[in-house]
Amino acid sequence: MVMAQSLFKSVKQQDPNAIIDVIGPAWSSPILERMPEVRNAITLKTGHGEWGIATRRQLGHSLRSEQYDQAIVLPRSWKSALVPFFAKVPKRIGYHGEQRYLLLNERRKLDKTILNQTVKRFVSLGVNKSEAYPPQNLPNPALTVDKGNQAALYQNHGLDSTRPAVAMMAGAEYGPAKQWPLAHFHELAERLIAQGYQVWILGGPKDIDDGNIIIKDLGPHAHNLCGKTQLVDAIDLLAAAELAVSNDSGLMHVAAAVGTKVHGIYGSTSEAFTPPLTDNKVIHNLHLQCSPCFKRTCPLEHTDCLNKLKPEQIIQSIQLDR
Structure with a gap:
């Protein structure tokens, strides 16, 4: 969803009067509310992988009164094109996929x-075909920040406003092949605290145990905030951090979109495909012969692409910037 803001910005650059509403799952609304290009975040009340045809039909019918001129369908699934079809949007654009001949009336080759x-x-998908392969203008995402919420978060979580902060995102929702070892994160956090930083571990409830492993015995300047913050809070905390060290994850893209210096760690995935969309970044990738494999678990059972990427490399890179 963060990367989709580049599309929204591109549309507004072409037509400053364009009105953009975005349909997505409920979790995406806080992100969309931080995008000035978006008027409304419309929640699609279906679960992940759920067909929900009746729900999509009902939503589409309810949107007919908006009289949208155009719909851009980013996913390539059949079900994702249903709402614009039911809403009778006259121009419905998307890539070929799952035989969507009736649902889309402008199908493009991917x-x-x-x-x-x-x-x-x-x-x-937001530019004319003649300019689409590839588009020349790729505006970077830029999420807005709530300074009032930021100050409240410092107070509520006992964060030190006098110490520069390093945010760490160690989660691996996709699978362990994308997760830099927790022992490496721990060592990095320990060394950064010794250099005068405070460390924040950010993530969801599933990341609480990993966060506890990272901050174990590191003292009062290490904070495991996993499961203690909402998505909007993560946006504001990342904007307050001096640095973010992250696996290839959604929160890495959030950090990039608020202007924080990003140290992105890649192993089984590639920065060539999903880079943090900012000029303020450092990519750490050993580029081993076996990577990127794009697997959830290492097919060779060693995950050398991440295990052999040592904390010292990140430390040296951070020190060069100070």
Whole structure:
């Protein structure tokens, strides 16, 4: 969803009067509310992987009064094109996929050799075909920050306003092949605290145990905030951090979108496909012969692409910037 903001910004650049509403799951609304290009975040009340045809029909019918001129369908699934069809949007654009001949009336070829990044695929659908392969203008996401909420978070979580902060995102929702070892995160946190930083571990409830492992015995300047913050809170905390060290994850893209210096760690995935969309970044990737494999677990059972990426490399990179 963060990368989709590049599409929204591109549309507004082409037509400043464009009105953009975005349909997505409930969890995405806080992100969309921080995008000035978006008027409304419309919640699709279906679960992940659920067909929900009746729900999609009902939502589509309810949107007919909006009289949208155009719908851009980012996912390639059949079900994702149902709401614009039921809403009778006259121009419905998306990539070929799952035989959507009736649902879409402008179907484009997804040439992965040219549109080799997710952001290019998104923005490409918002420009004319003659300019789409690839689009030349890829505006970076830029989420707004709530300074009042930021100050409240410092107070509520006992954070030190006098120490620069490093945010760490160690979660691996996709699978362990994307997760830098927790022992490496722990060592990095220990060394950064010794250098005068405070460390915040950010993530959801599933990341609480990992966060506890990282901050164990590190003292009062290490904070495990996993499960203690909402998504909007993570946005504001990341904006307050001096640095963010992250696996290839959604929160990495949030950090990039609020202007924080991002140290992105890649192993089984590639920064060539999903880079943090900012110039203020450092990519850490050993580029081993076996990577990127894009697997959830290491097919060779060693995960050398991450295990052999040592904390010292991140430390040296951070020190060069100080």
